[in-house]
Amino acid sequence: MENAPIRIALVDDQKLFRGGMKMILADRPDFEVVFEAKNGKQFFERLAFEPVDVVILDVEMPEMDGIETLERLRTTHDDIRVIMLTMHDSDRLINHLMELGANGFLLKDEDPDIVCKAVERVAAEGIFFRDYVSKALLKNNRNKMNIGSLIKPKISDREMEVLQLICKEFTSKEIAEKLFISYRTVEGHRRSLQEKTGSRNIVGLVMYAVQNGLV
């Protein structure tokens, strides 16, 4: 919902792959690819001058690979969200990356739309992963993460009420009348819903509600 776009850095050793990713990300007006890098070393050089919100980081790279880069990044920048990319669907790798503080994990043969969703979600909620990641994490009982609290933003009871009514095509004014509150309050709830779900507008809110089975 913010005016400021989500600033993205793209780190992968293959130029063609980076180009493809840029095209995929260009589909989203609220995304901005600030810079690319072909390895971790180059990434840190650029990062010093150009801050980003999200890094899409390939695991397999020459010079300074994704794991090394992630480790070093976590010692200096705790606020930057990292989505790890790899070709290998290995439970051990997933667990390792998550423990190192990755915010998301994606396979390289994933659907393009998923990448955008991943960026959106890590930016808004701090975490994104697909079902295979959940499975891997569940297998690992030495897991230190509190997954439950991270998976979904906590939507309050009142916000949920408002969200349900929004999905029934009521306007803010109508919802206010139904709930006997000011329409400014309804707007407040909707605004906080947009923040929590990482939506640009009411459409994103409705999509979120449907996709998460809230309606």
Next chain:
Amino acid sequence: MENAPIRIALVDDQKLFRGGMKMILADRPDFEVVFEAKNGKQFFERLAFEPVDVVILDVEMPEMDGIETLERLRTTHDDIRVIMLTMHDSDRLINHLMELGANGFLLKDEDPDIVCKAVERVAAEGIFFRDYVSKALLKNNRNKMNIGSLIKPKISDREMEVLQLICKEFTSKEIAEKLFISYRTVEGHRRSLQEKTGSRNIVGLVMYAVQNGLV
């Protein structure tokens, strides 16, 4: 999407049932129950002075029952949409009613939300039925209706393109830039989409898209 509400007549011999239905329908700001009647006779008396868009018609009634009422209505008012209500889930009855020109069929122990949806859909698309109705119709090979063409409004290619982009949270202006057309044209497409899907606003459009697997 129209400003004008959907005008509804409620025909059932039980006053309490009519009252309950009115409460259910009152949940929708775009619905207006113009009048009630306790049988077909009374219904036609009121209809002469108060036009309606949709009639919710009970099958079982004294004096002039739902079937008789439906038959007579089809000789004079072809444009009024009729939703038949009954307690009995009989394939023969369903087929008979549909052949007589009913636009929808609902069981009396249906979920309240379904009633609103039925009204919305018959008003917008001319037809609404649940899965058990489809089954009944399929069993009947002497069926004269062209069901396929009635079930869903035909959304054109360009409209579908616009709808997809709307669901990706793009504004009309952004969609216009993407498709190299004027934003007035995009608005035109969206407007016609709203008409076809019977939506009040962009939220209804998104809900329709999701529920019909268009996204």
Next chain:
DNA sequence: CAAAGAGTAGGTATAAACACCTATTCAAAC
């Protein structure tokens, strides 16, 4: 060849949504 429908686009409004603020109250949690 006339009629219908899709796609295009503009005029002129109002209504709703959105952004960015502040501020109070109240209950729960630490």
Next chain:
DNA sequence: GTTTGAATAGGTGTTTATACCTACTCTTTG
């Protein structure tokens, strides 16, 4: 007992969406 979060609500703009019009150009279809 202070802090935090949820719910409340107002101010003040800008941007989008919506309503209700008209009208032109195509292509398809009867």
